[in-house]
Amino acid sequence: MSEGRGRAGRARPVAVGPPRRGRSRAERIRAERSRRRRRVALGFAVGLLIVVVVAAAFVGSKLWHTVFGPQNDYTGSGKRDVVIQIHAGDSTTAIGETLQSHSVVRTVRAFVDAAHGNDKISSIQPGYYRMRTEIPASSAVQRLTDPENRVGKLVIPEGQQLDDTTDVKTNAVTPGIFTLISRATCVDLDGDRRCVSVPDLRAAAGQAAPATLAVPAWALDPVKRMGDDHRRLEGLIGPGTFNVNPSASPQTILQTLISASAVDYVKSGLLDTAKAMNLSPYDVLVVASLVQREAKPQDFPKVARVIYNRLAEHRTLEFDSTVNYPLDRREVATTDADREQPTLWNTYVDEGLPATPICSPGTDALEAAEHPAPGDWLYFVTIDAKGTTLFTRDYQEHLANIELAKHNGVLDSAR
Numbered sequence: 001m002s003e004g005r006g007r008a009g010r011a012r013p014v015a016v017g018p019p020r021r022g023r024s025r026a027e028r029i030r031a032e033r034s035r036r037r038r039r040v041a042l043g044f045a046v047g048l049l050i051v052v053v054v055a056a057a058f059v060g061s062k063l064w065h066t067v068f069g070p071q072n073d074y075t076g077s078g079k080r081d082v083v084i085q086i087h088a089g090d091s092t093t094a095i096g097e098t099l100q101s102h103s104v105v106r107t108v109r110a111f112v113d114a115a116h117g118n119d120k121i122s123s124i125q126p127g128y129y130r131m132r133t134e135i136p137a138s139s140a141v142q143r144l145t146d147p148e149n150r151v152g153k154l155v156i157p158e159g160q161q162l163d164d165t166t167d168v169k170t171n172a173v174t175p176g177i178f179t180l181i182s183r184a185t186c187v188d189l190d191g192d193r194r195c196v197s198v199p200d201l202r203a204a205a206g207q208a209a210p211a212t213l214a215v216p217a218w219a220l221d222p223v224k225r226m227g228d229d230h231r232r233l234e235g236l237i238g239p240g241t242f243n244v245n246p247s248a249s250p251q252t253i254l255q256t257l258i259s260a261s262a263v264d265y266v267k268s269g270l271l272d273t274a275k276a277m278n279l280s281p282y283d284v285l286v287v288a289s290l291v292q293r294e295a296k297p298q299d300f301p302k303v304a305r306v307i308y309n310r311l312a313e314h315r316t317l318e319f320d321s322t323v324n325y326p327l328d329r330r331e332v333a334t335t336d337a338d339r340e341q342p343t344l345w346n347t348y349v350d351e352g353l354p355a356t357p358i359c360s361p362g363t364d365a366l367e368a369a370e371h372p373a374p375g376d377w378l379y380f381v382t383i384d385a386k387g388t389t390l391f392t393r394d395y396q397e398h399l400a401n402i403e404l405a406k407h408n409g410v411l412d413s414a415r
Contacts, residue, residue, distance in 0.1 A: 072106065072107055072109070072110050073105070073106055073107070073110040073136055073137050074105065074106050074134045074135055074136050074137075075136060076134070076135070076136075077132070077135065077139075078132030078133055078134050078135040078139075079132065079133045079134045080132065080133050080189075080190055081130055081131070081132055081188070081189040081190045082102055082103075082104065082130075082131055082132065082133055082189075083128050083129065083130055083131070083151060083152075083187060083189075083245075083246055083247060084098055084099065084102050084104065084128070084129055084131050085098070085127070085128050085129075085243075085245070086098070086124055086125070086126055086127060086128075086129060086144075087126055088126040090126075092111075092112055092115050092121055092122075093108060093112060095111070095115075095121075095124070095144070096108035096109075096111035096112050096115075099111055099131070099140055102131070102133065103133045103134060104131045104132065104133055104134070104135060104140055105135070105136075105137045105140050106134075106137075107137075110136075110137035111137040111140055111141070113137065114136075114137035114138045114140070114141045115137075115141050118141055118145070120145035121141065121144070121145065124144055124145065125150070126243060127150055127151075127152060127153055127243040128150070128151050128152035128243060128244075128245060128246060129143070129144055129149050129150055129151065130143075130149045130150075130151050130187055130188070130189070131143055131144070131149070151184075151186075151187045151246050152184055152185065152187075152243050152244045152245060152246050153184060153241070153242075153243060154180060154181060154184035154241070154242040154243070154244050154257075155180070155240075155241050155242075156177055156180060156237065156238070156239045156240060156241075156242070156360060157239055158239040158292065158360065158361065158362030158363075158364075158365070159239075159292045159293060159359045159360065159361070159362065159365075160174075160176060160177050160180070160239065160359060160360050161176055161177065161234060161325070161328075161358065161359045161360070162176050162177045162178055162202075162205070162230065162231060162233065162234055162237075163176040163178065163231075163328050164176045164178075164179055164328060165328050165329055165330050166328065166329050166330070167329070167330050167331070168329055168330070168331040169331070174330065177237055177360065178198045178201045178202055178205075179198055181196065181201055181244065181253060181257075182195050182196055182197060182198050182201065183195070184244050184246075185244060185246040185248075185253070186246070187246045194246065196246070196248075196249075196250055196253060200250045201250045201253070201254065202230045203230075203250070204249075204250035204251045204254055205230035205232070205233045205254060206228040206229060206230035206232070207228055208251045208254070210223050210224060210232075212251060212255065213233070213251065213254050213255050213258055214255045214256075214258045214259040214262065215233075215236065215258060216236075216258075216262040216265075218271065218280065218281040218282055219236060219281075219282050219285075222282050222355070222356065223236075225355070226344075226355065226356065231326075231356055232356060233254070233258070234289075234356045234357050234358065234359070234360075235285050235286070235289050235356060235357025235358075235359065235360055235361070236258050236261060236262070236357075237254070237257045237258055237261050237360060238261035238264055238265065238360050238361075239360050239361075239362050240260075240261075240264065242256075242257055242260060244256065244257070265281070265285070265366075268363065268366055268367075268370075269370065270284060270285070270366065270370065273370040273371075274370075277370075283353060284366075284369050284370060285357050285361070285366070285369075286353045286354060286356065286357045286358075287304060287307050287308070287353065287369040288304075288357070288361035288365045288366040288368070288369035288370075289357035289358045289359045289360070289361045289365070290303075290307060290317070290319060290321065290322070290353075290354075290358065291303050291304050291307070291361065291365045291368050291369055292359055292360075292361040292362060292365040293319075293321040293358055293359055294319055294321055295380075295382075295389060296382075296387040296389065297364050297365075299380070299387075299389045299391075300364055300365055300367075300368035301368040301371065301372055301373035302372075302373045302375060302377065302380065302389075302391050303368070303380060303389075304368040304369050304372035304373070305372040305373050305374070305375045305377060306377050306378060306379070306380055306391065307372075308372055309375075309376065309377060309378055310378060311352065311353070313378070314351060315351070315378070316347055316348060316349075316350070316351050317347035317352075317353075318347055318348050319347050320333055320334045320339075321358060322345045322346055322347040322348075322354050322358060323338050323339055323341070323343075323345075323346055323347075323348060324338075325345045325354070325358040325359075326343045326344075326345055333411050333412050344356075345358060375391070376393045377391040377392060377393055378392075378393050378395075378398075379391070379392050379393070379394075379395065379397075379398035379401075380392075381398065381401045381402055381405050381411070382405065382410055383401060383404045383405040383408055383410060384405075384408045384410060385408070385409075385410065390404075
């Protein structure tokens with residue numbers, strides 16, 4: 001048996017290369033650090049990949065909805081007409097929210113973006129506006145800034161009364177407050193013109209409970225004494241500019257106007273001044289209405305003093321304006337037959353103040369009624385077309401002044 005073989009004749013293994021020995025501690029530490037770095041790098045790469053995938057999905061979703069989903073804005077000319085209200089102090093965002101809630105624009109953001117840089121937006125006045133539903137935001141901006149689309153704006157001049165009046169000499173008709181309200185409520189919606197009618201306003205004025213019309217407490221008793229006569233509200237709607245809702249009921253419209261006017265009367269000091277004068281606020285309002293109709297502004301305080309002087313001496317006022325009031329006409333002088341007609345307003349027949357104001361007095365007339373000029377006058381008459389008015393306490397002098405007025409063509413008959 002030859003050398004190099006086992007007992008079974010198999011070849012023995014032969015060692016190749018240097019002898020094997022274990023790694024040092026430093027080598028093991030370096031290897032572990034390397035493995036940790038590889039794991040961190042792998043984790044960061046996976047996390048970054050997840051972020052990229054999520055971001056891509058989000059952007060893709062937004063792009064999908066932008067292209068294929070619901071749009072951020074409407075297109076076209078809209079569906080139907082609608083009236084919306086802009087409140088005092090509304091921001092562009094608040095206006096956009098109102099428009100969105102009425103389906104005028106699809107989103108507030110679309111409206112805000114469309115309004116950006118448009119100076120007219122900041123000058124939009126509080127009030128009511130005719131719009132259309134489902135229109136582009138740019139169209140909504142254009143409509144809001146067009147004065148033609150504002151509706152419900154009511155302007156009541158000083159000295160107006162509830163009913164229309166006719167000038168006897170010219171036959172010119174001055175629209176009353178009811179007519180002005182009716183005109184302010186007219187609006188065209190989808191080709192259909194809608195207005196609150198004068199008869200409906202007059203009916204509400206006479207039939208609705210005073211409390212539901214917001215009649216102030218200081219006017220309740222005289223209003224109730226008038227029963228269902230619509231003139232019971234005379235003077236309680238003051239002059240000024242108002243916004244009325246074209247879609248509101250006649251009762252609600254009157255309530256809104258009376259309530260706003262009552263606030264203005266309180267601000268003017270009517271209640272406190274009347275108390276100091278030992279008069280009711282309603283009586284001072286009646287006096288102011290007489291002053292408004294009987295004189296030019298420069299003579300208001302003097303005319304107020306004549307009224308108070310005559311009342312203090314228990315004299316009839318004898319004002320032609322109170323004769324003309326229930327006749328719904330305007331005329332400087334009246335006839336004997338007119339002055340003999342017994343009405344609730346005829347101050348030739350009855351002593352004291354008429355049953356109601358005869359118009360809506362302005363600020364100057366109300367100020368004169370609250371602060372009359374000092375004087376002892378009992379009579380006055382306008383003597384020329386310029387409005388020159390002479391005041392006196394002496395009746396004979398007053399008769400001479402009347403003759404002067406006749407001579408100048410101002411009067412046809414004596415007061």
